[in-house]
Amino acid sequence: MKLNFTGKNVDVTEALKDVTTKKLGKLDKFFQNDVEGNVTYSVERNWKVIEITINLPGTILRAEESSDDMYTSIDKSVDILERQIRKYKTKLQRRYQNGETIRFENVMPLKEEDNKPKIVKTKKFGMKPMNIEEAILQMELLRHNFFVFMNADSEDVNVIYKRKDGNYGLIEPEF
Numbered sequence: 522m523k524l525n526f527t528g529k530n531v532d533v534t535e536a537l538k539d540v541t542t543k544k545l546g547k548l549d550k551f552f553q554n555d556v557e558g559n560v561t562y563s564v565e566r567n568w569k570v571i572e573i574t575i576n577l578p579g580t581i582l583r584a585e586e587s588s589d590d591m592y593t594s595i596d597k598s599v600d601i602l603e604r605q606i607r608k609y610k611t612k613l614q615r616r617y618q619n620g621e622t623i624r625f626e627n628v629m630p631l632k633e634e635d636n637k638p639k640i641v642k643t644k645k646f647g648m649k650p651m652n653i654e655e656a657i658l659q660m661e662l663l664r665h666n667f668f669v670f671m672n673a674d675s676e677d678v679n680v681i682y683k684r685k686d687g688n689y690g691l692i693e694p695e696f
Contacts, residue, residue, distance in 0.1 A: 522549055522556055522575075529563035531591075537562065540592060544599045545573070551606050552577075562591065573598050580609060648678070656681045657689060 522545055526533050541560055558575040569591035575582040584601035586594045650673035651659070660668035660681055667682035672693075680692040 522546065522552070522558055525557070525559045527559070527561045529561065531562050531564045531569075533562055537591065541571075541595055544595055545602075547599065548575075548602060548606065569594050571595055571598050573602060575602065577609075582606065582609070650676065653679075653681065653691065 524538075524542060524545065526538055526541070545558065545560075556575055556577060558573060561572040563570045563572070565587070567589065568587040569589065570585065570587040571591065571594040572585040573583070582602055582605045584598040584605070586597040586601065588594045588597065648669070648671040650671045652673050656668050656670040656672075656679070659670070660666075660683070667680055669678060669680050671677070672679045675693070677694055679694075682690045682692070684690050
């Protein structure tokens with residue numbers, strides 16, 4: 522696997538490159554051809570974040586993990602990529618393709634139950650009309666990433682969410 526390393530707010534050391542190359546080398550057994558991957562290391566608010574993108578013909582595998590230790594983030598992201606490869610393998614086998622991008626003999630099939638997400642919790646709550654600023658304040662007080670509210674101006678149900686860049690996004694329905 523050919524890897525390109527970049528760092529945001531962090532120096533990419535040789536030790537970090539070596540560990541990442543070694544861990545991702547375990548995934549080489551799944552690929553028939555030499556594939557290219559991009560690894561981006563970053564530090565955000567004392568969290569060590571790694572983002573790995575592997576370009577395969579016809580699809581892209583991507584994992585992003587954060588923890589307080591970069592090496593833990595690397596381990597978690599490799600596990601995510603391995604799960605994605607298994608999912609991709611199952612998808613290809615269902616389409617009866619020949620699997621030119623992955624060696625199927627090295628991939629354990631997914632259990633059918635693990636493949637289907639299910640609703641595990643339902644929550645109901647009363648909505649009072651509020652403006653966008655109130656919704657942002659309420660979301661911050663609850664320490665959530667998003668908040669559903671009834672917009673007092675338009676009387677529609679809106680969703681306010683916190684973006685990765687620290688700003689906010691607003692989802693408004695269009696009828």
